[in-house]
Amino acid sequence: MGVTVADIVARLGGECVGDAGLPIDRIATLEAATPSSIGFLANPRYRGQLASTQAGCVIVAPAFKGEAAARGTAIVTPDPYLYYARLSQWWVGRIRPATPRGVHPSAVVDAGAVLADSASIGPLACIGAGASIGAHTRIGARVVIADGCHVGERCIVHPGAVIGADGFGFAPDNGYWAKIEQLGGVRIGNDVEIGANTCIDRGALGDTVIEDGVKLDNLVQIGHNVHVGAHTAMAGCVGIAGSARIGAHCTLGGSANVLGHLELADHVHVSAATTITRSILVPGRYSGLFPFDDNAAWEKNAATLRQLHALRDRLRALEKKT
Amino acid sequence: MGVTVADIVARLGGECVGDAGLPIDRIATLEAATPSSIGFLANPRYRGQLASTQAGCVIVAPAFKGEAAARGTAIVTPDPYLYYARLSQWWVGRIRPATPRGVHPSAVVDAGAVLADSASIGPLACIGAGASIGAHTRIGARVVIADGCHVGERCIVHPGAVIGADGFGFAPDNGYWAKIEQLGGVRIGNDVEIGANTCIDRGALGDTVIEDGVKLDNLVQIGHNVHVGAHTAMAGCVGIAGSARIGAHCTLGGSANVLGHLELADHVHVSAATTITRSILVPGRYSGLFPFDDNAAWEKNAATLRQLHALRDRLRALEKKT
Amino acid sequence: MGVTVADIVARLGGECVGDAGLPIDRIATLEAATPSSIGFLANPRYRGQLASTQAGCVIVAPAFKGEAAARGTAIVTPDPYLYYARLSQWWVGRIRPATPRGVHPSAVVDAGAVLADSASIGPLACIGAGASIGAHTRIGARVVIADGCHVGERCIVHPGAVIGADGFGFAPDNGYWAKIEQLGGVRIGNDVEIGANTCIDRGALGDTVIEDGVKLDNLVQIGHNVHVGAHTAMAGCVGIAGSARIGAHCTLGGSANVLGHLELADHVHVSAATTITRSILVPGRYSGLFPFDDNAAWEKNAATLRQLHALRDRLRALEKKT
Numbered sequence: 001m002g003v004t005v006a007d008i009v010a011r012l013g014g015e016c017v018g019d020a021g022l023p024i025d026r027i028a029t030l031e032a033a034t035p036s037s038i039g040f041l042a043n044p045r046y047r048g049q050l051a052s053t054q055a056g057c058v059i060v061a062p063a064f065k066g067e068a069a070a071r072g073t074a075i076v077t078p079d080p081y082l083y084y085a086r087l088s089q090w091w092v093g094r095i096r097p098a099t100p101r102g103v104h105p106s107a108v109v110d111a112g113a114v115l116a117d118s119a120s121i122g123p124l125a126c127i128g129a130g131a132s133i134g135a136h137t138r139i140g141a142r143v144v145i146a147d148g149c150h151v152g153e154r155c156i157v158h159p160g161a162v163i164g165a166d167g168f169g170f171a172p173d174n175g176y177w178a179k180i181e182q183l184g185g186v187r188i189g190n191d192v193e194i195g196a197n198t199c200i201d202r203g204a205l206g207d208t209v210i211e212d213g214v215k216l217d218n219l220v221q222i223g224h225n226v227h228v229g230a231h232t233a234m235a236g237c238v239g240i241a242g243s244a245r246i247g248a249h250c251t252l253g254g255s256a257n258v259l260g261h262l263e264l265a266d267h268v269h270v271s272a273a274t275t276i277t278r279s280i281l282v283p284g285r286y287s288g289l290f291p292f293d294d295n296a297a298w299e300k301n302a303a304t305l306r307q308l309h310a311l312r313d314r315l316r317a318l319e320k321k322t
Numbered sequence: 323m324g325v326t327v328a329d330i331v332a333r334l335g336g337e338c339v340g341d342a343g344l345p346i347d348r349i350a351t352l353e354a355a356t357p358s359s360i361g362f363l364a365n366p367r368y369r370g371q372l373a374s375t376q377a378g379c380v381i382v383a384p385a386f387k388g389e390a391a392a393r394g395t396a397i398v399t400p401d402p403y404l405y406y407a408r409l410s411q412w413w414v415g416r417i418r419p420a421t422p423r424g425v426h427p428s429a430v431v432d433a434g435a436v437l438a439d440s441a442s443i444g445p446l447a448c449i450g451a452g453a454s455i456g457a458h459t460r461i462g463a464r465v466v467i468a469d470g471c472h473v474g475e476r477c478i479v480h481p482g483a484v485i486g487a488d489g490f491g492f493a494p495d496n497g498y499w500a501k502i503e504q505l506g507g508v509r510i511g512n513d514v515e516i517g518a519n520t521c522i523d524r525g526a527l528g529d530t531v532i533e534d535g536v537k538l539d540n541l542v543q544i545g546h547n548v549h550v551g552a553h554t555a556m557a558g559c560v561g562i563a564g565s566a567r568i569g570a571h572c573t574l575g576g577s578a579n580v581l582g583h584l585e586l587a588d589h590v591h592v593s594a595a596t597t598i599t600r601s602i603l604v605p606g607r608y609s610g611l612f613p614f615d616d617n618a619a620w621e622k623n624a625a626t627l628r629q630l631h632a633l634r635d636r637l638r639a640l641e642k643k644t
Numbered sequence: 645m646g647v648t649v650a651d652i653v654a655r656l657g658g659e660c661v662g663d664a665g666l667p668i669d670r671i672a673t674l675e676a677a678t679p680s681s682i683g684f685l686a687n688p689r690y691r692g693q694l695a696s697t698q699a700g701c702v703i704v705a706p707a708f709k710g711e712a713a714a715r716g717t718a719i720v721t722p723d724p725y726l727y728y729a730r731l732s733q734w735w736v737g738r739i740r741p742a743t744p745r746g747v748h749p750s751a752v753v754d755a756g757a758v759l760a761d762s763a764s765i766g767p768l769a770c771i772g773a774g775a776s777i778g779a780h781t782r783i784g785a786r787v788v789i790a791d792g793c794h795v796g797e798r799c800i801v802h803p804g805a806v807i808g809a810d811g812f813g814f815a816p817d818n819g820y821w822a823k824i825e826q827l828g829g830v831r832i833g834n835d836v837e838i839g840a841n842t843c844i845d846r847g848a849l850g851d852t853v854i855e856d857g858v859k860l861d862n863l864v865q866i867g868h869n870v871h872v873g874a875h876t877a878m879a880g881c882v883g884i885a886g887s888a889r890i891g892a893h894c895t896l897g898g899s900a901n902v903l904g905h906l907e908l909a910d911h912v913h914v915s916a917a918t919t920i921t922r923s924i925l926v927p928g929r930y931s932g933l934f935p936f937d938d939n940a941a942w943e944k945n946a947a948t949l950r951q952l953h954a955l956r957d958r959l960r961a962l963e964k965k966t
Binding site for chain 1: 750752768770786788790791804806809810812813814815816817819820821822823824825827841843845848849850863865867881883885899901903914915918919920921928929930931932933934935937941944945947948949951952955958959962965966
Binding site: 488499519523563640 | 671672673676723725726728729730732733735736739740748750766767768784785786800802803804835837839840841857859861862863875877879880881893897898899916917933934935936937938939942943946947949950951952953955956959962963966
C-alpha cells in the first residue's frame, strides 16, 4: 500500500527533484494537501499556493522547477494536469476494487442483446433486444440501453442515462399531433463517457451517432438524428436539438443549446448558457449571454433593451441633424 | 415482408404516380435513400433533393407532382409529412414486435394500483398505491408513477420519467425551510407522450394536470399545480414553474422556461431558450434570447449592455441639445 | 378521522375566531375551497379571495382578522404560510401511511453500506459500498447513492436522483481527453431534500458538500467539488459547475447557472434563468435575462444589440461634435 515519489516517477515518468523516497498516501489540491500528499500546479494563476501548500510533493511544469525545489520535493513534467490525470488513473486502481465484469443479477438484459465478455452491466440496468455493448465498457446502475442501440468499447455510461428513447417527432394533424415512429437507433463509438441522467434519443430513420472519444456530462439532451463528432465534450445540461451536426473537437459549456438542423464545424467552442441559432462554419469561440447585474441595474437595462431598435433610429436621426 | 408502393397506397391513401409495383424495404430521408427506399418531401426548402435522391418512391404534395413524376415513382398527397407519420406508424408494426401487455416481472407495482389489462408496464418501473394506468398505455423501463397519480389511455411514458415526486414547496421559518407536504397528485389525460427523465411533480393541494394529447420531450420539468392544456408540445429541457397555467395548442422550444403562477393563452408559441416572466394573453410567437456572436464581439456588446440605460439618458440629453 | 378547527388549534396554535367545532375534511386554496375546507391567505395580493372563498375556515394574519371574522371561522396567526406548512405536515400523517422503515426488497444495497435503522430505502434504489444513510432519511424509488457517499439524517431524496456519479474531469491530451478519476465522494448534511432526477457528482479529490437544510428541486446539476452552504434552495434545472462555492441562505431561481470555481456569498439571490459568470461577494438579488417580447420586436432589438458597441461609439462621436 505504501507509495513513494520514486514509485510514481517509475510508473508515470517525470523528473524527481528532492526526496524520491518520500511516502505519499493521498493526491490532494495544493490547498488541502498534507505532508504526505502529492499536489499539482496546473494553472499558473495558483502559483502563490506553491509557497503556502503543505504538500510533501508537487507536480510542476519546468518553469516552476526552481520555485518548487526551494520548498521541497517535486515532480517536473511538461503538462502537470495531464500527469495528474494519469496519476489519478493509476491511483484509482490501487484504492478501489475493479468494476466486476458481467451482468449484475438485478439488471434486465434481453436475450437478444450482445455483450462483450469484459463489459460490466450495473445493478438495475436494462439492455434491450438487439443492443450491443463493447469490450471493457461499464454500464452504470439504472442505465437504459434501448433496443437496437450500440455502445462501443471502453465506454462509461453513468447511472440513470437513457440511450435510445424515442426522438421527439410529431406531424401536425388538425390540432392533434400524429406520432412519427422512430425507426432508427443510437450508435456510440469507443472511449465515450456519458453522464448521469443524460438522454440520447434514437434516430427517426437513420441513427443518432456519437463518435469516438466524446464526453457528455450529466443531464445532457441529445435529440434524434444528431451527429456528434469525435472528441467533442459537452458540460452539464447542454441541449442539442434534433438533426444538428456537431463537429469534432468542439466544446459546449454548461446549459448551452444548439437548435435543430444546424451544423457546427470542428473546433467550435460554445460558451456556457449560449444558444446557437444558426450554423457555425468557422472554428472559434462563440458566446451569447445576458450579463448579470444587481437586480435594479438589470431591470433598467432590460427595459431599455426592449426599445433598442427605436434608440438606434433616434441616434440616426440625430446624426443626420448634426 | 415484401411491400410495394401499391400496398402503401392501399393502406394509407394518396395517388400513386409511376410504378405501383415497386418494392419498398425502407423509409429514408431523400439524402440517404436507396432505390428500394421511400422518401418524402415535406419542406419545399429541400426541393433540390428531388433531383438528386436515389429514392425509388417519393411522397410529395400536389405542387411537386410533375417534378416527382419526371424522376420516377411518387405518392401524391396533400400533407407529405403527415403521410410519412402514418407510414412510420404502419411500418413500425411490421418491423418491431408489439410491446407486450402486462407487467414486466422486474417492475414493482403496488397491490393498490389499478392497471388496464391492455397497459404495458416496462422493466424496473415502479407504480405506487392508488395510481392508475389507462388502456393501451405504455410505461417504459424505470419509470416511476407515484402514489395516487393517474395516467390516461394510449399514453407513452419514456424511460426514467418521474411522475408524482413532491412539488418544491417550503415556507421560510427563521432561516430554515419548513416543508409543505404535497397532498395533491398528478392527472394525465389520454394520448399524452412523456419523454425520458422528464419530471412532473404532484400538486400541493390539488392536482397537477396534463390534458389530452400533450407531448413532452426529454428532461422537461413540470412544477406542482401546473396545468398544461390539450395538445401543447414542449421540447427538451423546458421548465414550467409551479402553478403556471399553459394553454392548449401551445408550443415551447427547447430550454424555454415559464415562471410560476403565470398564464399562457391558447396558441402561444415560445421560442427556444426564452424565459417567460409575465402572463401572455395574446396568441402569437414570443422570443427573448441574447443573439450569439463570436466571443470578442459578444464581450464588447455585453459590456455596453450593462450601460444601456445610461446611454439612453445620454441620447436624450443630446436630443434636447440639438 | 373527523377534525375540527379546535383540533387544529390545539395542535398548531393560533387564535380561533368563530365556530371552533367546525368540521374540516380538506386543506384547499381559497379558490378551490368548499365549506368543509380550511384555506389560508398568505399573500395580501389575494386578499380579494377572502370575500369570495367558500372555505369554512381561513388562516389569516392579524391584519385580516376583522375581514376574516366577518365572513366566518378563522385561525389568526402571525405567519399564515408557515402555519399552512405545519398543518400540511400534520395532515399528511393523518391521510397517508408512514413510509416504511428499512429496505424495499427490490433495492440493491451493498453489504458494506451503513443504513440507520429508521432509514427507508425505496424500491429499485441502489446504495453503494461504504455509503451511509442517516436516521429517518427517505431514499426514494430508483435513487442511486454511489460508493462512499454519505446522506445525513431526516433527508428526503426523490426518485431518480443520482448522488455520486463521476465529476466531469478530463485533461486535454493531444486532441484526446484523459480521464481524471474522481477520488472524492459526496457528503450531504441533515434535513436536506433532493429532487427527482437531480444529480450531485462526487468530488475529484475531496468531497462535494451539501450542508444542512439545503433544498434542491428536480433536474438540478451539482458539479464536482461544489460546496453548497446551509439552508440554500435551488429551483428546478439549476446547474452549478465544478468547484463553485455557494453560500448559506442563498436562493437560485429555476434554470439559473453558476460557472465553475466561483464563490457566492451568503444571502445571495439569483433570479431564474440567470447565469453567474463571476463571484458575488455582496448579498442581494442578481439578474441577467433577455426580456422576452413578441417575436418581431425581439428580432429587431436582438439584431441591433449585435451593433450596440458601435452605437455607443457613434453616440460618443455625436457628443464630441455638439
